[in-house]
Amino acid sequence: MEGLLDCVLRDVITRAGGIDICVTEFIRVTNTLLPNRTFERIAPELLTNSKTASGVPVRVQLLGSDPVCLAENAARLAGFSPAGIDLNFGCPAKTVNRHRGGAVLLNEPELIYQIVKAVRDAVPPSIPVTAKMRLGYTDTSPAIACAQAIEAAGADEVVVHARTKTDGYKPPAYWEWIALIKEQVGINVVANGEIWTVEEFRRCKEVSQCDDIMLGRGIVSNPGLALEAKTGQGLAWEALMPLFVVFWQQVLLHCYPKYQAGRLKQWLNYLRRHYPEAEVLFAQIRTLNTREEIEVGFPALVLGSV
Numbered sequence: 001m002e003g004l005l006d007c008v009l010r011d012v013i014t015r016a017g018g019i020d021i022c023v024t025e026f027i028r029v030t031n032t033l034l035p036n037r038t039f040e041r042i043a044p045e046l047l048t049n050s051k052t053a054s055g056v057p058v059r060v061q062l063l064g065s066d067p068v069c070l071a072e073n074a075a076r077l078a079g080f081s082p083a084g085i086d087l088n089f090g091c092p093a094k095t096v097n098r099h100r101g102g103a104v105l106l107n108e109p110e111l112i113y114q115i116v117k118a119v120r121d122a123v124p125p126s127i128p129v130t131a132k133m134r135l136g137y138t139d140t141s142p143a144i145a146c147a148q149a150i151e152a153a154g155a156d157e158v159v160v161h162a163r164t165k166t167d168g169y170k171p172p173a174y175w176e177w178i179a180l181i182k183e184q185v186g187i188n189v190v191a192n193g194e195i196w197t198v199e200e201f202r203r204c205k206e207v208s209q210c211d212d213i214m215l216g217r218g219i220v221s222n223p224g225l226a227l228e229a230k231t232g233q234g235l236a237w238e239a240l241m242p243l244f245v246v247f248w249q250q251v252l253l254h255c256y257p258k259y260q261a262g263r264l265k266q267w268l269n270y271l272r273r274h275y276p277e278a279e280v281l282f283a284q285i286r287t288l289n290t291r292e293e294i295e296v297g298f299p300a301l302v303l304g305s306v
Contacts, residue, residue, distance in 0.1 A: 006024075106165070
């Protein structure tokens with residue numbers, strides 16, 4: 001989730017508990033061998049044994065269409081010993097698709113096979129190679145072929161977002177299609193798409209027949225979603241306050257000053273979906289634009305208490 005689930009939110013949300021593994025935003029690979037600093041910038045967890053501060057493993061995602069170049073970059077990335085290398089065949093963004101990346105590749109199962117195989121061959125067997133895909137570009141006709149190509153090329157796992165590129169993020173997600181894909185491949189299949197509540201989490205598992213679920217926007221809106229799905233106990237607003245402090249500290253560390261207030265508003269905007277308190281706080285700070293204004297309007301960020 002480019003521009004949202006970066007290292008800042010990965011750090012904060014994994015502290016909430018319930019998460020077994022997470023994946024970075026994609027690193028775009030075109031026709032060059034990227035320097036180490038690019039991998040370190042997108043995935044600073046590579047410098048801490050490929051784990052977040054709370055110890056959750058982090059896989060690094062690559063996006064591109066050139067098998068040779070992706071393999072070369074994967075080999076360099078493997079030098080960091082990441083928890084895994086993930087390949088993006090699901091991004092629906094027009095700019096990405098126009099440059100032959102993401103979901104548009106679902107029209108070319110053979111190329112998907114070549115990419116996954118090249119990357120799998122380029123990195124040690126101890127590093128998992130996984131992929132994320134949608135059900136197709138304009139329709140679901142290539143879904144099974146693409147999943148089978150990913151398996152045949154040697155991937156360890158495939159995450160399926162249960163919509164096509166044309167569907168975008170419009171409800172519903174077609175979880176039943178994931179079950180059809182799961183019947184046709186032997187590798188682990190992870191279900192993804194339109195999971196905002198524990199009830200939807202459980203329903204997705206039932207319909208998709210998957211043991212594993214990937215959460216995206218749902219866990220940004222409700223950081224306690226994974227924890228609640230596992231334990232039955234969610235994250236109250238008061239319990240979220242210490243995470244706000246961590247979030248703000250990380251924003252100050254990783255974001256330029258002109259973007260800091262925007263990052264806080266961005267997260268609060270998602271939190272409004274689950275927490276009524278976030279609605280109130282968002283209204284209080286939505287016109288504030290500097291660090292100083294934000295910290296006056298939301299003193300808990302500094303004091304660590306409400």
